[in-house]
Amino acid sequence: MLYIGIDVGGTNLKAGLVNEKGEILATEKTPLGAFPGPEGFARTLAGLAEAVLRKGGAALEEIEYVGIGIPGAVSGGEILYTANIPMAHVPMEKLFRRHLDLPLLLGNDADCAAVGEWSCGAGRGTKNFVVVTLGTGIGGGLILNGKLHTGMGAGGEVGHIVIVSGGAPCNCGRRGCWEAYASATGLIRLTREAMAAHPESALHMIAAENGGVEGRTAFQAAQMGDETALALCGDYARYLAAGVTDLVNILHPEAVALGGGVAAAPEQLLLEPVRDIVARECYARHTDQVPRIVRAELGNDAGIIGAALLGRAI
């Protein structure tokens, strides 16, 4: 059997024709553009699915279902809420099947990334697995007992646990959320604060060379031995580890995979200190079963692959 996975991103819709091994056989994409309303959006999705089907040279009968990763909350065939697209309580499967008669599976985008990593990436072979994606925000996906866990639909919002009481305001309305500190956006804010306090730091030079402060600016300066940057990277690792430890204490998975651009930071500046802190602080150290903290493996393909393989986890 084959599957079609569609990743609904902030600017593009990306579709992949995927086989049972999770290999992408063909891709298509189309700009998200101005939102045409739920019915028009369903037509766009169905058209994209047909396009990738044609491009891959597959027949409709070979496709088991179309899986779609949405930046929001879903339940069954319904889109409950989306963050950047104006949809609420939209019966998407029904709308979609008016255009293309294939079963439709819906998932949150971070959940799809988790399914992808679990099926054929950093979480292969685990029963309980957590993916944390460090980007503009923090995305989370939970595989618990071999199934995607979303609770009533909005579970896995791991970026919105408070790690600094009364701390920086978060888009979600709380203060001090993990996302406000440990996302790429949070790291950029912390970097700007460190630069303001330390005019002598190499952070300024690196930011100027790259046309602005980025997620990697802190790591680049730290690799040059800049003391401000080294301290900043240490703070960031502690913020990141605080949330990871919270998740480990609640869920005790076999592995936690960190994805997104920031997770590509040099191992000794990020993954190693995070591992050390989690190993020292998590409750599971008492049972000698400290989870593995690893890098996500599938990069930007995780969303498409996970959407395509959603059926294995829901």
Add this chain to the structure above:
Amino acid sequence: MLYIGIDVGGTNLKAGLVNEKGEILATEKTPLGAFPGPEGFARTLAGLAEAVLRKGGAALEEIEYVGIGIPGAVSGGEILYTANIPMAHVPMEKLFRRHLDLPLLLGNDADCAAVGEWSCGAGRGTKNFVVVTLGTGIGGGLILNGKLHTGMGAGGEVGHIVIVSGGAPCNCGRRGCWEAYASATGLIRLTREAMAAHPESALHMIAAENGGVEGRTAFQAAQMGDETALALCGDYARYLAAGVTDLVNILHPEAVALGGGVAAAPEQLLLEPVRDIVARECYARHTDQVPRIVRAELGNDAGIIGAALLGRAI
């Protein structure tokens, strides 16, 4: 069929003969006493099971299994770690069956309370349900997708998520854990701090009348209109709500039940403000599916009933 549930507490072992409805037909207890080693402990547990069987007038053939709630982490028939009893990696089912030939199911004590509340208390009919017990520490039990979730064995340690970064030291080794603020012990510490800062507060009089500061001291003074106590109860509700909101954002269960002595506080001083904060701050407000925040219903029986009904959830 009948079941035997044993609740291993800090001072007593309590056993109950329980029917399929979760009704306790007979109880027996024995002091924990000096720890006789794993083999002696297995003999004590088997003897207690036999005693409650006799007391209830049941035959061995009527018993499906013996369930035991342990203050620690378990995995299958093995006790991985216990908090107050010196056991680690003990094959308890094997030891137990040398004395009594019945299947043995092991669970963490807070997990058993969750199974009890889920089977026949505050969580009846839910698929995803969280119990938080406010006592000396904070116990947590997670029912996810109709099964007890413990991950690799030490999951559900919800008391050990940080809600005050760099805050009060916790027994677990971290700082600022939810348990250090929202347990009964945490509330007593906060009450003492408020008393030290406010010699005029009615908290002093109430503590003196009751022979010391208790978990309920703050609520009693608040009900008299004492301003220090009212502010303290507000702080406590915010600490409690912070952790509940974290759990809701990660797990999105249908209901969260609060148990333990502190949860018996007047509704308008505790459950109502907690509900208000969670409804205002949790991510699921976007999907109009804010979980119910309720009181646990089974009191001290939850552990026995849940241990007896463990087979339904594992």
